[in-house]
Amino acid sequence: MIAVVKNEQQIGIKRYVCDKSDELSKIDLRTTRMGSTCFIIEEDANYILNGEGKWIAVKNAEGGSSSESGNNSNEEPGDTIPSDTPQ
Numbered sequence: 001m002i003a004v005v006k007n008e009q010q011i012g013i014k015r016y017v018c019d020k021s022d023e024l025s026k027i028d029l030r031t032t033r034m035g036s037t038c039f040i041i042e043e044d045a046n047y048i049l050n051g052e053g054k055w056i057a058v059k060n061a062e063g064g065s066s067s068e069s070g071n072n073s074n075e076e077p078g079d080t081i082p083s084d085t086p087q
């Protein structure tokens with residue numbers, strides 16, 4: 001399943017959610033611009049479309065797993081989808 005969760009019509013950037021990474025190849029790149037993103041549920045990973053029309057995995061900005069034991073941080077788990085995404 002592929003779902004468009006946000007579509008910036010003025011600039012053509014979209015945000016997708018897919019169940020599996022093999023669904024990335026099913027996204028119509030004719031209507032999707034560089035900078036569009038896709039969250040893959042199965043991998044818990046984000047991808048961004050580069051200028052060559054290829055989906056590139058984006059590293060977690062937190063630098064670590066949120067499941068590490070002994071983490072006494074009071075911070076909430078980071079959201080890797082930009083904050084302007086509707087919730």
